[in-house]
Amino acid sequence: MFLNILMILSSVFFLNTDQSNPFAFQLDKDVFVRFKALLVNVREQRVSPQEAEDSFKQIMHELREIYPNQKDTIQDSQMYFPLTKSNISAVGGKGGNGFYVRRFNLFDHSVSGSHPAHDIFIYDRNRDCVDDRKGEYVDIVSVGDGIVLASEKNWTDTSSYKGGNYVWVYDIERGGLWYYAHHRKVVVDAGQIVKGGDKLGEVGRSGFNALNPRSDTHLHLMFLSLDDEYSPHPVNYYSWLKDALVVNESTNARPLRKDFENVEALVTKKLKPLKTKYSDLNLNKKIKKK
Numbered sequence: 426m427f428l429n430i431l432m433i434l435s436s437v438f439f440l441n442t443d444q445s446n447p448f449a450f451q452l453d454k455d456v457f458v459r460f461k462a463l464l465v466n467v468r469e470q471r472v473s474p475q476e477a478e479d480s481f482k483q484i485m486h487e488l489r490e491i492y493p494n495q496k497d498t499i500q501d502s503q504m505y506f507p508l509t510k511s512n513i514s515a516v517g518g519k520g521g522n523g524f525y526v527r528r529f530n531l532f533d534h535s536v537s538g539s540h541p542a543h544d545i546f547i548y549d550r551n552r553d554c555v556d557d558r559k560g561e562y563v564d565i566v567s568v569g570d571g572i573v574l575a576s577e578k579n580w581t582d583t584s585s586y587k588g589g590n591y592v593w594v595y596d597i598e599r600g601g602l603w604y605y606a607h608h609r610k611v612v613v614d615a616g617q618i619v620k621g622g623d624k625l626g627e628v629g630r631s632g633f634n635a636l637n638p639r640s641d642t643h644l645h646l647m648f649l650s651l652d653d654e655y656s657p658h659p660v661n662y663y664s665w666l667k668d669a670l671v672v673n674e675s676t677n678a679r680p681l682r683k684d685f686e687n688v689e690a691l692v693t694k695k696l697k698p699l700k701t702k703y704s705d706l707n708l709n710k711k712i713k714k715k
């Protein structure tokens with residue numbers, strides 16, 4: 426009896442400790458396996474957009490439960506500039522007009538014609554991914570604090586998919602998702618905690634279109650906010666980039682926890698179906714359009 430009370434008390438104590446420390450890890454690796462499987466299934470059109478959306482919302486619900494937004498609003502959020510020794514002048518388009526959304530559906534691979542993101546360029550006339558002015562590869566850093574949800578490291582130029590080597594990060598401050606694409610190299614893995622300024626990889630030309638010689642070497646960066654129903658919405662974060670902190674030297678993310686290793690290997694084994702133990706969330710119901 427006494428032992429039981431002690432255990433309850435200690436669990437309450439530890440819960441409180443965890444809540445005050447956003448980096449105390451409480452997810453199991455199943456979340457990462459399901460998220461990566463979702464990305465692959467959508468890309469390969471192995472699931473219907475509705476199935477993919479339901480699965481996405483369940484995963485986001487779990488993340489939001491564990492990591493409630495630390496900021497009340499995502500407006501004008503302070504962020505780290507995603508490329509080292511770089512600033513707003515590297516962003517493509519005029520005044521942020523590289524960002525445009527006509528139709529957007531994260532879950533339907535056939536929907537295209539939008540660019541709900543900014544492309545951030547390096548100077549690379551000979552297409553070797555070395556910045557001509559800096560004389561070195563340019564690091565891609567996390568724009569804020571978060572958890573790496575998925576990464577792709579093994580893209581090859583025989584692969585037709587667009588993102589190439591990429592990183593998805595769940596932003597624990599804003600409760601949204603950052604998608605970084607076209608890396609020449611990715612140095613983080615699913616499950617890894619990253620802070621603003623931590624290195625995710627290096628700017629590259631991986632991805633079906635990015636590889637084209639006509640394409641200038643860049644990072645493709647998208648931010649998706651989540652509404653109350655966990656639906657993703659692209660955000661034009663151009664104003665945040667203007668005020669972003671310039672990172673001269675990237676930092677290293679904490680190493681991956683041992684028990685989160687080999688998430689990749691698990692993904693290839695269980696691509697379908699996208700089962701979840703949270704089926705009682707009733708997220709499958711149709712959401713009323715406003």
Ligand SMILES: [Zn+2]
Pocket residue numbers: 540542543544644645646
């Ligand atoms: Zn792009």
